[in-house]
Amino acid sequence: MRATFTEQIEFLNTSLIEMGYLLEKTITATVQAMLNQNVTLARQAIECDAEIDEKERDIEKLCLNLLLLQHPVAGDLRLVSSAIKMITDMERIGDQSADISELTILLSDQPYIKELEHIPAMAYVTIDMVNNAVEAFVNKDKELAASVIGMDDIVDDYFVKVRDDLVELIQKGKTDNCAQAFDLMMIAKYFERIGDHAVNIAEWVLFSITGEHKFNAVF
Amino acid sequence: MKFDISAVDLYYGNFHAIKNISLGIAPQEITAFIGPSGCGKTTLLKTLNRMNDLIEGFSVKGEILLDGNDIYEDRDVNLLRKRVGMVFQKPNPFPMSIYDNIAFGPRTHGIKKKTLLDEIVERSLKQAAIWEEAKDRLKKSALSFSGGQQQRICIARTLAVEPEVLLMDEPTSALDPISTAAIEDLLIKLRDKYTIVIVTHNMQQAMRISDKTAFFMLGEMVEYGNTEKLFSKPKEKKTEEYITGRFG
Numbered sequence: 001m002r003a004t005f006t007e008q009i010e011f012l013n014t015s016l017i018e019m020g021y022l023l024e025k026t027i028t029a030t031v032q033a034m035l036n037q038n039v040t041l042a043r044q045a046i047e048c049d050a051e052i053d054e055k056e057r058d059i060e061k062l063c064l065n066l067l068l069l070q071h072p073v074a075g076d077l078r079l080v081s082s083a084i085k086m087i088t089d090m091e092r093i094g095d096q097s098a099d100i101s102e103l104t105i106l107l108s109d110q111p112y113i114k115e116l117e118h119i120p121a122m123a124y125v126t127i128d129m130v131n132n133a134v135e136a137f138v139n140k141d142k143e144l145a146a147s148v149i150g151m152d153d154i155v156d157d158y159f160v161k162v163r164d165d166l167v168e169l170i171q172k173g174k175t176d177n178c179a180q181a182f183d184l185m186m187i188a189k190y191f192e193r194i195g196d197h198a199v200n201i202a203e204w205v206l207f208s209i210t211g212e213h214k215f216n217a218v219f
Numbered sequence: 220m221k222f223d224i225s226a227v228d229l230y231y232g233n234f235h236a237i238k239n240i241s242l243g244i245a246p247q248e249i250t251a252f253i254g255p256s257g258c259g260k261t262t263l264l265k266t267l268n269r270m271n272d273l274i275e276g277f278s279v280k281g282e283i284l285l286d287g288n289d290i291y292e293d294r295d296v297n298l299l300r301k302r303v304g305m306v307f308q309k310p311n312p313f314p315m316s317i318y319d320n321i322a323f324g325p326r327t328h329g330i331k332k333k334t335l336l337d338e339i340v341e342r343s344l345k346q347a348a349i350w351e352e353a354k355d356r357l358k359k360s361a362l363s364f365s366g367g368q369q370q371r372i373c374i375a376r377t378l379a380v381e382p383e384v385l386l387m388d389e390p391t392s393a394l395d396p397i398s399t400a401a402i403e404d405l406l407i408k409l410r411d412k413y414t415i416v417i418v419t420h421n422m423q424q425a426m427r428i429s430d431k432t433a434f435f436m437l438g439e440m441v442e443y444g445n446t447e448k449l450f451s452k453p454k455e456k457k458t459e460e461y462i463t464g465r466f467g
Contacts, residue, residue: 002464071423073450074459211452 005070009079012062016083019055020134022048023093027130027194030097031123034104034187035116042101042108052094056087075208082208086137089197089204093130096190096197103183112184113175118165119184122158122191125151129198137205145209148202155195162188221246221384221414222267227281229262231274236262238438239281244431246383249406249415251425251446254435255461260418263435264386267416268303269296285384301328304377308389310369312361317344317353317372320361324380339379347375348405367398374405385409387417391424403428422462426450434458 026048033041063084066072072080129148136145166181168174175181207213220243229237237259244250252260262271269290271277283290290299301324312320321340322330330336340357344350349371353364361372370390377385387406391399406415406428419425425432426446433443434455442449442458453459460466 005464073422073426073462074453076463077451 002070005066005072005076008062008066008070009072009076012059012066012079012083015055015059015062016086017134017138019052019059019087019090020130020137022052022055023090023097024127024131024134026052026094026097027123027127030100030104031120031127033101034123035120037104037108037112039105039108042104045101046098049094049098052091056091059083059087078208078211082204085204086201089200093194093197096194100187100190103187107180107183110177110180113177113180114165114169116184118158118161119188119191122155122162122188122195125154125158126191126194126198129155129195130201133198133201133205136202137208140209142206142209145202145205149199152195152199155192159188159192220244221286222416223282223284223287224263225282225284227263227266227279227283229259229266229271230276230278230280231262232276236438237266240440242433242440242443244414244416246414247410247412248430249410249417249428251429251432252416252418252435253420253422253425253432253462254441256420258435259438260433260435261388264388264416264418265305267384267386268300268305270305272296301380302382303384303386304380304382305386305388306370306373306377306390309393310366310373312364312369312372312376314360314362316358317361317364318357320372320376321379324376328380343375343379344372346378346409347371348401348408349375365398367394367401370394370398370402371405374402378409382413384414384416387415389418389420392420399424422450434461436461 026045029041029045029048032038033045063080066080070076129151132144132151133148135141136148163185166185170178170181203214222242222244224240224242224244227237227240228235240263252264254260265271266279266283267290279291285299285303293299313323315323318340321343322336325336325339330339341350341354344353349368352368353372356363361369364372370393374385374390391402394402403424406417409415410430417425417429429446431444432446432449434441434449434453434457436457441461442453442455444454449458450462453462
């Protein structure tokens with residue numbers, strides 16, 4: 001038995017789960033802050049991003065250390081290489097959450113130009129996608145990982161609806177606050193990107209379970 | 220296939236060392252045998268040129284074909300060992316000059332002509348990537364060379380009789396990393412001309428140089444396949460556990 005190695009792999013697993021929970025916490029706070037125009041919560045979400053960045057660096061260091069010193073193979077190699085790829089997407093999700101919260105703070109002193117309808121709907125889907133991607137990793141659940149990939153279409157559809165709504169508002173002269181329309185569009189785009197990153201994570205979860213990745217028959 | 224091993228059982232007296240193994244070994248490829256000590260991999264390797272024949276109580280069931288001919292039906296073991304050479308774990312040059320070490324095999328097979336022997340010695344030493352280090356010391360004792368050089372001299376000695384297959388039993392386990400790298404580079408070059416089978420305890424070595432890997436345990440072949448596949452996505456749980464160091 002390679003006791004130290006087994007412990008390190010276990011630690012990597014736990015660290016990824018912790019980073020996943022940190023993401024859930026951040027996005028949930030981001031969405032709540034946006035819906036309620038809650039500046040305090042938005043600031044908390046931004047602070048969480050720094051924690052996510054730190055976690056990414058720790059996990060990256062651990063993975064490189066494992067590759068250098070332990071030469072993992074088979075399932076261990078797939079776990080370590082997937083982890084290196086996954087944390088990049090996880091870190092980006094943290095960034096985008098922070099970007100959304102920045103906009104929430106920016107818009108906090110003005111009423112929304114329309115009742116938020118499709119943006120929260122797409123936000124909830126992306127929260128589910130991120131949660132499910134992390135859960136699929138924890139439980140090595142192929143079906144759940146695959147379902148995350150399927151959910152991206154729902155997010156994309158909502159994104160188109162948000163865009164159409166905002167275009168209509170401007171075209172029909174229903175708002176003179178075009179700046180906010182652009183900011184809301186940006187928020188929708190950030191959620192759409194979070195969905196894409198969740199898909200990437202799910203794809204690497206699938207790789208770590210099956211050894212197959214969509215772009216190449218890696219092995 | 221260069222070797223076709225089918226339904227082979229090997230015994231040392233009552234001890235069942237290899238159990239019902241079937242395996243094809245392709246030409247111009249490096250095949251690695253891996254597995255815990257005592258799993259039968261060296262026994263199987265040595266059977267491929269009948270090195271086990273003289274061990275008391277050793278017996279073979281099943282069929283081992285070399286280019287379609289049963290190696291146990293053909294009585295000429297010397298010819299078999301000319302075609303299927305072997306390099307051992309510990310470098311074992313004969314206590315004589317480098318030249319005589321390399322010329323030993325060809326002389327045994329009846330070559331006497333000095334110019335032809337010179338040619339064979341030079342060609343073999345070049346093939347084994349030891350010519351530059353040895354060319355000015357051909358008359359010196361092979362034992363005066365370092366371990367890594369001695370092992371390359373032994374490989375040259377094996378190549379001198381123009382074999383078709385090279386069997387290697389942990390050829391670098393007694394060598395430092397630089398000599399190991401030199402031997403590994405050499406094996407990769409030799410792959411184009413020969414069929415190579417290597418027993419190794421060094422997983423990284425199997426990964427670095429072999430095309431196919433067979434994993435043995437308790438006399439059984441647990442898994443055989445492309446090296447890249449076996450080390451990234453093994454089919455069998457036992458393989459995964461062994462190569463990831465969870466047992467063995």
